[in-house]
Amino acid sequence: xxxxxxxxxxxxxxxxxxxxxxxxxxxxxxxxxxxxxxxxxxxxxxxxxxxxxxxxxxxxxxxxxxxxxxxxxxxxxxxxxxxxxxxxxxxxxxxxxxxxxxxxxxxxxxxxxxxxxxxxxxxxxxxxxxxxxxxxxxxxxxxxxxxxxxxxxxxxxxxxxxxxxxxxxxxxxxxxxxxxxxxxxxxxxxxxxxxxxxxxxxxxxxxxxxxxxxxxxxxxxxxxx
Amino acid sequence: xxxxxxxxxxxxxxxxxxxxxxxxxxxxxxxxxxxxxxxxxxxxxxxxxxxxxxxxxxxxxxxxxxxxxxxxxxxxxxxxxxxxxxxxxxxxxxxxxxxxxxxxxxxxxxxxxxxxxxxxxxxxxxxxxxxxxxxxxxxxxxxxxxxxxxxxxxxxxxxxxxxxxxxxxxxxxxxxxxxxxxxxxxxxxxxxxxxxxxxxxxxxxxxxxxxxxxxxxxxxxxxxx
DNA sequence: CTATCTTTGCGTCAGATTAACACAAAGATG
DNA sequence: CATCTTTGTGTTAATCTGACGCAAAGATAG
Numbered sequence: 001x002x003x004x005x006x007x008x009x010x011x012x013x014x015x016x017x018x019x020x021x022x023x024x025x026x027x028x029x030x031x032x033x034x035x036x037x038x039x040x041x042x043x044x045x046x047x048x049x050x051x052x053x054x055x056x057x058x059x060x061x062x063x064x065x066x067x068x069x070x071x072x073x074x075x076x077x078x079x080x081x082x083x084x085x086x087x088x089x090x091x092x093x094x095x096x097x098x099x100x101x102x103x104x105x106x107x108x109x110x111x112x113x114x115x116x117x118x119x120x121x122x123x124x125x126x127x128x129x130x131x132x133x134x135x136x137x138x139x140x141x142x143x144x145x146x147x148x149x150x151x152x153x154x155x156x157x158x159x160x161x162x163x164x165x166x167x168x169x170x171x172x173x174x175x176x177x178x179x180x181x182x183x184x185x186x187x188x189x190x191x192x193x194x195x196x197x198x199x200x201x202x203x204x205x206x207x208x209x210x211x212x213x214x215x216x217x218x219x220x221x222x223x224x225x
Numbered sequence: 226x227x228x229x230x231x232x233x234x235x236x237x238x239x240x241x242x243x244x245x246x247x248x249x250x251x252x253x254x255x256x257x258x259x260x261x262x263x264x265x266x267x268x269x270x271x272x273x274x275x276x277x278x279x280x281x282x283x284x285x286x287x288x289x290x291x292x293x294x295x296x297x298x299x300x301x302x303x304x305x306x307x308x309x310x311x312x313x314x315x316x317x318x319x320x321x322x323x324x325x326x327x328x329x330x331x332x333x334x335x336x337x338x339x340x341x342x343x344x345x346x347x348x349x350x351x352x353x354x355x356x357x358x359x360x361x362x363x364x365x366x367x368x369x370x371x372x373x374x375x376x377x378x379x380x381x382x383x384x385x386x387x388x389x390x391x392x393x394x395x396x397x398x399x400x401x402x403x404x405x406x407x408x409x410x411x412x413x414x415x416x417x418x419x420x421x422x423x424x425x426x427x428x429x430x431x432x433x434x435x436x437x438x439x440x441x442x443x444x445x446x447x448x449x450x
Numbered sequence: 451c452t453a454t455c456t457t458t459g460c461g462t463c464a465g466a467t468t469a470a471c472a473c474a475a476a477g478a479t480g
Numbered sequence: 481c482a483t484c485t486t487t488g489t490g491t492t493a494a495t496c497t498g499a500c501g502c503a504a505a506g507a508t509a510g
Contacts, residue, residue, distance in 0.1 A: 009234040010274070012317065049235070052315070054306050079304045079319050081279050090277070092237065094304050163487075181469065183488080205477045205486055224468090388458075406498060408459080430457055430506045449497085455508070460501105467496065472489105479484070 010090040014058045015046035017097040017138035020118055021155035026171050027118040037087045038128030059096050067116060073154040074098040077138055085130040097138040099154035146172055147223045150191045153212040161199055161207035169223065189221035235315040239283045240271035242322040242363035245343055246380035251396050252343040262312045263353030280319050292341060298379040299323040302363055310355045322363040324379040371397055372448045375416045378437040386424055386432040394448060414446035
């Protein structure tokens, strides 16, 4: 299948904002560029679309080959088209954001090249291209989304405790939320199911374990900031 | 500025979901195609990106040249990339939706070609390409957006009455909203300002006139369905 | 011109929701 | 064993919401 319009089209790429949550820290995955432009600078991982490839496929390919990750939750964010966004020439980027639990996603041992690193989202280096704008929009989207959709479960283990979920929300929304009111709201929403078991070997008391309710139908909760 | 990637890229186009509100009806603008594919079928207006053009520029160009409209509110919706979405070949579409007040937007007289028509959103013909999916997403986005952002004001006159605003919301959300509770919520939100004047020559009592508050800072209301 | 109807602005009130906070049991700490 | 921290559960007052009443300003009709 060949393109049919009369002029040479801009390059088409995807850029990925990969969020990872670990040890009460929300981080992003950045790549240290080896070539110009922005040589030695940090950028979001990305790739040009290959023939017949869909955006989502390109994203998966990047996650797989550059980062050794499989089976990652992702969502289209926005398309960026400033003519000057890539000094090499006209390039359109369709940005996606991905949510990764580093402990859960199959990250092949040693597969993460040494030019890849996690950065706490509050301590980001300067980014090349227009990647700072892309990142900012991704954070905004994640914050907004998590208040009405249980997107955060992608970042936790299969089973998690209420304090863990609570901490995740406080971390992403960068605010404090009353522990007891949060609990009530989440439980009322039926987004999570108690497994009936408790975590063993915890530091403190053994908190109840929960699972994400995959049967849920519609949005029915609202965490206010 | 030339594209630099090694292979021929897909075609890049924008597709536009143009909403118009008039006489208590929410409508979309459709185009009757003259050529194959989908000859004689209805589709969303759109165009291929021209060199150096940004998505938004392409949208403006379509609105201007095909529909004779200027200065229209629009927002990027989503990017569509199914390989088979255009039978002519690989084509990526970045969809935008636009909000138009037919009485307000400068529509050059007679400039709307006779192959263009407004359709009530509830009585749409079959659409070519994947345009039905694009339209559906646009409606969904508009509905969602209007519940927390005063996007609807783009569809009304500069000055409008409370009953008009109320009707607009009922129409877009396709539901009934208690008139008195709606009034209270909107007024509390400070999204609108009373002009202190009343509409003359109305059919019934002369209702108060309001204006959209352009000074507003943040989202602060929530219309529930 | 007057009786009646419709539209519009403004209120009321019971029930639901929320934010703030108390308390006690389970385990950790030393 | 005394004390501290964590976690599950409640309570309560303030607020918000939804359902609805009412009356004044026109419109409508005989």
